[in-house]
Amino acid sequence: MTHDEGVAAARAAVARVDPAAVGAAFVVSLATRRLDLRSALGSYAVGRHLPEHPFRQGMAGCRVCGLYERDTPISVTELDHERRTWGGVRHEDPRYVAFDLTEFLSTPQPVPGERDVALCRSVLAALRALPPATTAAKAGPALRMVPGNKHERDVLLEILGYCGILQTDAHRGFADGFVEHDDRAQRNTDLAYPIRWWKAGDGVNDTNVARFLAVA
Structure with missing residues (x-):
């Protein structure tokens, strides 16, 4: 993804998510150890105010979001492993936000008991x-x-x-x-x-x- 594609993908995924659903999934994840469900709240929290913006060179990548103009390719398999094994480790990366929330939207969303x-x-x-x-x-x-x-x-x-x-x-x-x-x-x-x-x-x-x- 280019910088602009990563930001656009994250913003689009966030716009499709029901905030109550990611909160409920987080609560359910605590007892069930469904770390893929837990991850979505972190991605939503980071991405919900991510602004549309042009690339602005910072200390490392874009000073706003951290992406490079054209980033090194990232393995979807690796992202999914991180999501399911630890509950995500790249919540601040717009590419992960987009991936995580898109996967969440395709998963049955639980109701806490x-x-x-x-x-x-x-x-x-x-x-x-x-x-x-x-x-x-x-x-x-x-x-x-x-x-x-x-x-x-x-x-x-x-x-x-x-x-x-x-x-x-x-x-x-x-x-x-x-x-x-x-x-x-x-x-x-x-x-x-x-x-x-x-x-x-x-x-x-x-x-x-x-x-x-x-x-x-």
Whole structure:
């Protein structure tokens, strides 16, 4: 894909998605370990405010979205493996947003049951109860009620960050607007923007819980 094709594909996929459906799929994914369902919320959160824009050279690729004018081809098989194995690892890449949400739209979309909602509430309660200095990198063990491994829980936290459910005043995620690629401050951690900056003292944003998950 060229830069313009990648951006157009992501925007088109986002426009077709029901926000309530991706939130419901995320909630269901917690108990079922359906990581392909979990991934869609991260892609939707990042892509929902992605603007139409021309390529603008930045520190690496486009300063707005991170794509190059003509990017290296990416394997759909690889993207699907990442989606199903970890819940996605490239939510900030418009090409992944387009792929992930297109796949989601072709999948039967589940409705959360009481058990699913209760587990999601337990996750949020566990995050609220962490000591204030706990970083996102150390928050994973508190989420052991969610079936899965460390890498899956890291992606779970990243998705909550993309939604602005976990955020800081300076690093607010994508809930209210698109954060340009060059403005996603780097830090020596594998965690994605903005969750790399989060500490438990910053809390859980209940406005964004209601916006994306409707389990408050």
